[in-house]
Amino acid sequence: MRPRIGVVDYGAGNLHSVRRAIEAAGGEPLVTADPRVLATTDGIVLPGVGSARSAMDTLDRAGISDLLREHAASGRPLLGVCLGLQLFFGENEEGPTTGLGLLPGRVARLRNRSKVPHMGWNSLDLCSQSPLLRDVPAGSYVYFVHSYHVLPESERDVVAATDYEGPLVAVAGRGSVLGTQFHPEKSGLVGLAIYRNFVGMVGG
């Protein structure tokens, strides 16, 4: 049976590619804003759209924040993408607001870069082992577009980094709570491999 994977729909964003990538990776996506539906899934993707503050407001109001905390505490896999990863942390300069607090650390505006957003294909430096990046070679290119970045408290939570006029966290998390600053659903075959790994974590 295909693992059922919830995709949190918080309004304005394009979830088409996330849904298609999960399908292509062997999962069954359920795109929804209903926490009761999300509660029935085996894994959840929190995608990246809009601004942190309005996203947190929406998640809090819909009861999704609590659901995500319960989901993470149960050990079922949770994947954050771009803004989704940023929402896993606490203090967030964008708004400002406070994220879900699933991972210790904060989110800051990208500073001292010639161009913001950091937009385009950049390469991955692997920092620690994670099932999410199984069979993803060091140096693989993935597609970024973001103006804020995560600063995990613990080095151990940094899974992969990239270099944009200085180091940036590209993949972070621990256990079954993991996220990518880039968009795997926009990162060609490398991105699909990451979705396949996530579906594998959910299914097995």
Add this chain to the structure above:
Amino acid sequence: MLTRRIIPCMDVRDGRVVKNYQYFTALPDAGDPVELARRYNEQGADELAYLDITASVEGRKLLLDLVERTADELFIPLTVAGGIRSVEDMQAVLHAGADKIAINSSAALDPDLIARGAERFGSQCVVVAIDARREDGDWWVYVRGGRTPTGRRAVEWAMEAERRGAGELLVTSIDRDGTGEGYDLELLHSICSSVGIPVIASGGAATPAHFLEAVTRGMADAVLAASMFHYGRYTVREAKEWMRAHDVPVRL
């Protein structure tokens, strides 16, 4: 290191590509933009762009269907330009699966549309396209396919677009477009050194050497080309290999 992007652009009318794509006559359906998109993806295109030149409501539906079919299959960023006049138009295109929308005439006529789009969908979705013509020692913004002057200076308009929330600029030289003489490097340099958002160079490319000058002397972050790829003079991969050989970081 962040790579420089190469973006093939396809002109689409009523859901079909409009130019004569000699190189692709071997494809089962060379008029289908998805066939071309697939081919460019295989060659290593970093993003794809559709410029919709449809005038009819029916044609617009065909475009949305095309965007959906492309996004169903290709997992790289897709930009749609042409005919986007409102937040509702943006929503329809993004909902179909596009990642960015480019606005040109509608932004020049209604600059607040940039802010409304950015607020609703995020700046990263909103590309402002600027068509500029060189006159009297400066560059001036034209709209409606380069026919109507706006009285705006291109560099000032670029800065205003950034201030209003554009996430990226697509800068086309009307003088160079279709000439194959290369991008207007001074125009690119003037805009790139005035804004803090990424800039895509457009208009005039015929060889990988033009890409190289656009990202070095022009300081552009990405290059867009149409006929250079459509007519098969170079594949995307050949252009990238050439750029890498000249020390420009590219995704290969």
